[in-house]
Amino acid sequence: MPKITYIVDGQTAVTVDAAVGNSVMQVAVRNDVGSIVGECGGNAMCATCHVYVEEGPVDSLPAVSAAESEMLDCTLSPRESNSRLSCQLPVTDLYDGLVVRVAQEQV
Amino acid sequence: MTVSTSPVDIPRSSLDVFTDAALLDPWAGYRELRDQGPVVFLDRYGMHAATRYSAVSHILRTPDVFISGEGVMMNDESNQMIRGNTLCSDGEEHATSRGVVVKPLTPKALRPLQEEIRTQARDLVDRLTARGQFDAVTDLAQYLPVTIVSNLVGLPEEGRERMLLWASESFNSCGPLNERALNSFPVLGEMVEYATTQAVPGKLKPGSWAEAVFLAADRGEVAKERCPMMMMDYMGPSLDTTIFAISSAVWLFARHPDQWDLIRQNPSLIPGAINEVLRMESPLQCFSRKVAVDTEVDGVALEAGSRVITYYGAANRDERQYPEPDRFDITRNPTDHLGFGAGPHACVGMNLARLEMRSLFEELAAKVERFEVLSETRALNNVLRGFASLDVAVHV
Numbered sequence: 214m215p216k217i218t219y220i221v222d223g224q225t226a227v228t229v230d231a232a233v234g235n236s237v238m239q240v241a242v243r244n245d246v247g248s249i250v251g252e253c254g255g256n257a258m259c260a261t262c263h264v265y266v267e268e269g270p271v272d273s274l275p276a277v278s279a280a281e282s283e284m285l286d287c288t289l290s291p292r293e294s295n296s297r298l299s300c301q302l303p304v305t306d307l308y309d310g311l312v313v314r315v316a317q318e319q320v
Numbered sequence: 321m322t323v324s325t326s327p328v329d330i331p332r333s334s335l336d337v338f339t340d341a342a343l344l345d346p347w348a349g350y351r352e353l354r355d356q357g358p359v360v361f362l363d364r365y366g367m368h369a370a371t372r373y374s375a376v377s378h379i380l381r382t383p384d385v386f387i388s389g390e391g392v393m394m395n396d397e398s399n400q401m402i403r404g405n406t407l408c409s410d411g412e413e414h415a416t417s418r419g420v421v422v423k424p425l426t427p428k429a430l431r432p433l434q435e436e437i438r439t440q441a442r443d444l445v446d447r448l449t450a451r452g453q454f455d456a457v458t459d460l461a462q463y464l465p466v467t468i469v470s471n472l473v474g475l476p477e478e479g480r481e482r483m484l485l486w487a488s489e490s491f492n493s494c495g496p497l498n499e500r501a502l503n504s505f506p507v508l509g510e511m512v513e514y515a516t517t518q519a520v521p522g523k524l525k526p527g528s529w530a531e532a533v534f535l536a537a538d539r540g541e542v543a544k545e546r547c548p549m550m551m552m553d554y555m556g557p558s559l560d561t562t563i564f565a566i567s568s569a570v571w572l573f574a575r576h577p578d579q580w581d582l583i584r585q586n587p588s589l590i591p592g593a594i595n596e597v598l599r600m601e602s603p604l605q606c607f608s609r610k611v612a613v614d615t616e617v618d619g620v621a622l623e624a625g626s627r628v629i630t631y632y633g634a635a636n637r638d639e640r641q642y643p644e645p646d647r648f649d650i651t652r653n654p655t656d657h658l659g660f661g662a663g664p665h666a667c668v669g670m671n672l673a674r675l676e677m678r679s680l681f682e683e684l685a686a687k688v689e690r691f692e693v694l695s696e697t698r699a700l701n702n703v704l705r706g707f708a709s710l711d712v713a714v715h716v
Contacts, residue, residue, distance in 0.1 A: 242655070252591065252674075254656045256666035260427055279415050280422075280664070287428035 215309035219246045220267065223317060233306060237299035237313065238262040248315045255300035260287045262299040263316035271295075273307035290316035327621035331357040336364045338498055343705075344698055346605065347646065350634035358618035359628060365496045367394060367608065367627045371634035373641035373658070375617045379609055379630050381663040383410060386609035386628065388665060394608050394629060394702075395501055398493040401508055405549040407665065414664060417546055420536040421553050422668050424472070424529045430671055433472075434679075440468060441679035449687050449716050453694065456710040461566035464676045465559045473554045474528020479514050486511040487560040488701060490552075494607065495702025511555065512548075519551040529554060553668070561603045562673045564699070564706025566680060568601035569594070571710060572648050574691035579650045583685050590685065592653030594677050598636075599657035600648055605633035605705050607661070632658040633705060690715040 214230040219241055221227055229244040241249040250261035257280045266274065274297070277285070281301045285292050299313065333356060335349055336342060342349050350371055353360045358375035359368050370376045379386045389410040391399025402408060406417045423429060444463050448454045470483055489507035492500045524531040530551055537544045573580040583589050608629045611622050622628065635658045637645040642654060660667035694711040
């Protein structure tokens with residue numbers, strides 16, 4: 214199972230096994246990683262699962278869709294070039310070693 | 321959703337899911353269908369019904385196979401009548417018009433409205449608690465959608481008094497071709513006529529959401545001829561769905577005072593409680609999708625050209641997804657519920673609906689100790705679930 218690392222509160226690294234098919238948001242919620250809310254259930258509608266993609270297989274991630282981009286303009290923590298909504302990142306085996314920093318402000 | 325074995329033939333059911341009795345109390349029927357299989361063919365209607373959570377979620381999140389462009393209603397007539405609105409479109413066309421419609425409904429766009437909605441909610445709850453008794457539908461639930469939201473949409477005043485009727489009848493028209501759907505067609509026609517001839521530049525409120533759609537067309541962001549149908553995106557769904565959700569929430573809290581106590585002790589539970597209300601009593605119980613290519617869902621084969629009803633209400637009560645699904649538990653916080661749908665067509669107004677509900681229930685939690693239902697009348701609608709009237713006494 215691919216492993217994903219979440220950096221929480223800007224410092225604590227939490228590495229979890231990520232079930233293929235779940236989104237990076239769902240993996241975080243199911244593992245109580247913290248800070249990721251996912252209020253809209255993974256539909257790119259609420260911008261409460263904002264992460265910054267830091268390192269790992271970043272080229273394996275899907276491109277930002279128009280809907281995701283629209284919502285990334287609404288994040289509370291500022292949008293950066295590596296900002297993503299983690300609900301829009303469906304885990305594949307290629308995600309092994311992905312490191313994301315969870316945005317501190319979500320709601 | 322891949323399986324190693326070859327798909328099995330679809331189970332069949334003679335159950336009629338659209339009788340008055342089934343609509344008023346659908347849970348046993350939903351369970352029967354869920355237990356038969358992930359998708360079941362309804363002999364009575366010639367359509368499939370997806371009722372398990374995993375099946376409904378898969379269908380909604382696989383829009384290339386389960387398309388909306390040939391309509392999401394359950395009869396050809398209404399699928400023809402509202403052809404071209406955002407709900408009934410796919411791919412790039414859908415993304416373009418949704419991108420315009422969603423603009424005023426993003427969290428950021430709604431932020432400046434929060435204070436006004438909160439203030440209106442506070443004043444309303446003050447007035448109603450002072451009266452002690454009120455109709456949770458007409459006095460409470462309809463207030464914010466009708467006064468604030470319809471104003472923001474900005475359609476011309478003439479005809480706006482018909483909006484509530486248009487809303488409920490446009491949802492009735494979504495059902496299979498039964499009496500309820502047939503009776504709704506003249507009203508749906510009236511709504512389309514209004515969208516085409518009245519909801520037009522010059523008649524729309526300056527600065528409104530409706531006007532913004534036409535301005536986006538002027539900038540070339542969306543085709544001009546799509547604008548009338550995009551008016552429909554705002555006209556129906558902004559009212560009844562939220563109204564039904566609010567009345568169902570009051571009804572649930574009246575029946576489960578222990579859960580209301582939890583909220584009064586800790587109002588931060590309200591967003592999660594709203595999710596639980598929407599899971600238990602999904603205001604919109606179902607839409608449908610056309611199957612574009614031969615496919616399978618959890619091992620059951622579906623043929624290209626068939627239509628499958630996606631039962632949000634049944635999926636949200638699936639014991640395979642939610643332990644003790646019929647128990648109202650506000651600490652469950654099921655953010656993955658399908659009450660707003662899922663995938664690219666997930667409810668575009670969900671942030672606004674949540675804001676309206678949160679504002680009302682925060683105010684109610686601060687003042688109301690108990691809701692007591694004095695009388696209740698459920699609304700009978702092909703796809704909506706909620707109340708026509710709900711008289712309550714509040715103990716403060």
